[in-house]
Amino acid sequence: MTGKASASSLDRQQILTALGRHWNPTAALMMAATERQVESHAHGSEVFGEDGSCSLDFAGSYGVFLVGHQNDAVREAVLHELERAPAIPPGATHPAMAELFSLLLEILPPGLDRFTLGCSGAEVSEAALRAAYLARPGRHRIVIVAGGYHGKTLGALTVLGQEEHRRDFLPGGSDLVVVPPGDAASVRRAVSSRDVAAVFVEPVLGGAYLRVPPADFLPEVSRACAETDTLLVADEIQTGFGRTGRMFAVEHFGVVPDIILLSKALTGGFVPVAVAAMTHEVASAARRSPQWHPGVLEGTTPSALSMAAATATIREVRRLGLPERAERVGAALRDGLRAAVRKHPRHLVDAPGIGMMTGLRTRNPAVENLISMQMSARGIHLGHSLNEQMDQPVLRFYPPLTVRSEQIQRVLQALDESLQWLDRRPAWLMRRITWLLRRQYQLPPPLVLKLMHSNLKVNW
């Protein structure tokens, strides 16, 4: 294909060919193998294909679509800024940025009033890491939680709790202390030597490792940090803005961190944006460090569109009472998933959930994969882990907090049908499929398409 040829004239095979040649050949192969349609548009909790198909989006891009797709207020704010003044040139002040900061000050836990902006969660994770090392000079260790996720940039990788994504790039790492999820005693032991700069923690461990911690975990971690002058960094990139039933997940536990990281939902589903908010004490201590230099805590300034989207999103979260709605409407989803675990213990381990941050811990990657495919065939997208190396990946259900109760019921009905279908498959098949999944990227691509009965071609 040439760039002169408009992308609008390509058929599905040609689109996949372009993606396979010029973007990500493995991702293109997976899309071909699973017979994905071409995305057309989205609205509310629904995503539409160009073939006219309509799916419920319970994947939600891992928490991005908190206010749903194409939220009217957010879209209007973005388009208005696009027409008016979309850029933030260095040296100028943009009212959209000031507006966002004012609003953040209203909703954040007290004291978190110094902001670093970014275009992704990983960017602000790195800013938090730099702030922590500067504010606690001489301390080289960082504590993280096994399975924790704070981004995949080269700097953010140094605090990634997912070994499978880290080891190809960072063979070593003796200053990194990895503690088991929910284990406050391990955190206390680690910080007791007073050589730890910061503890990075997701208040609710997310991703394929989704786990709601014991109620005393975060308070105990916070106490241990305070007693040893260790910084507490709360990564609320997945949990922030109501996903767990409170505006911020730390509110469940009565904890105020030294640094909080925000992104995903803040975009309103429109324009990338991220924020690291830190206390005056952290910013001042960082500035006193001999290693400090101007700009060291700077991030990437996104556009005014990002600021407008974020401001409108926060207003929508408050206007619609979405944290409370996540708790109330999400109860049916949480109960339904737990009922599925009780009914299908052969396939499911448990159903971790808080607010509308929910999922099914599956017995093995084959179960996760097959449920995901069965649900997809029934017009429902779920948050697949894409992590076939894990023993028990969590299949995530992260619907928009604007989801309707009948849509939740439709998902639970489809889940029951999918699990019944799975019940009729023998146990050896799960073992065989897991074996195959773990080797899928080594298989010749044409064979993958053949195994999946796809009519598409691998011509990249």
Next chain:
Amino acid sequence: MSQDVPAPVIERQIGAQLTARDGSLWLDASSGGFGSAHPAVTSAIADQALRTALSSRILISRPLAGAVAALAEFCPGPLSVSYLCNSGNEALDSSLKLAKGTHPGRPHVLGIRGESYGTLSHGQSLRQGRSVFPRAPLRPLGVPADEPEALLDGVDTSVAAVVIAPAAPGRPLGRLPRAWWVELRERCNRTGSLLVLDERQTGPARLGHDLGTGALGIFPDVLLLGETLGADAVPVGAAVMTATAYQRVYGRRNPSLHGSTFGANPLSATAVSAVLNAVVTDQLAARQRDFAAAVARRREELSGLPAPACTLHADGSLLWIRTRDQAAARELACELARRKVLIRPPEGDLLTLAPPLTAERADTDQILQRLFDGLKAVGAAETQENTR
């Protein structure tokens, strides 16, 4: 004595024209981006925003296919695989991650100290010439900004990647001759070090070429592009690499080994295609060459006059002025602000002006008029001060 001029609070942007909230009219020589209110680009972004902006990326993305195909066509030679992310900073970081994945045992990244490598941790380390945090996967090796040719001597088998821009404020495009670039390419080939060409500031079109690499006579392993691709409205960056470099680390691997939640989203992909199309159809590279020619014509005005500038240079519309000292740079910056020209805060004795690529000729002429008036005014004031 210089007096600080308040920064404008932006109310409206059209091309290089900024209207401030207090009603004053400014000219943008700061953003160094594409420019606002380009009809076709704005319309493409708005249309896509009405359909789907970010995405769960479970379905196949038509805008993404268009963007990566357009990038492959726009970038020369074997540069054909694009990693789309959310900023130029992330693009640069992704090239270093690729380098570390290629050479997990190599500890160093090589660059030019003092030049801009973005705000992510490894980029800041390269600029500072020291790691900004312990346990950094790559430690910087840097040569002084006034000795860029010394970079060649640093390329060895401890270096995972060499990162260099074709030109930078303070370093003209012609500062390093073609033979030097060819030698750099050869040394990278010999050592296996990844050659990363950082075009976040210089591409597309800024230097008067579609890409700066076109003037160097070599192909890098990775070419970086930044916010200009998003028309200064949609955050985006791109690392465009050879298929060989990509396959070495990510081939036949789980696609989630690298990536980001927002990266490759339909809105940014649409912006990339629209911007690249505008660069070609509006002949924006030629427009930047016209700017450089205008600078050359006006340079005569300064001869014989007292002026605070030691060097004034333009590659395309990347214009920089090396002043006598920091004080002179600050003075000139204030003078430009008084004349309602928005520029980036000076860095030491260096001022950079980079109007939007789509700035109208009348606006860029005005920027230059005010710059030269400012230079003369500062020079005259200094003469007066000295004779007092």
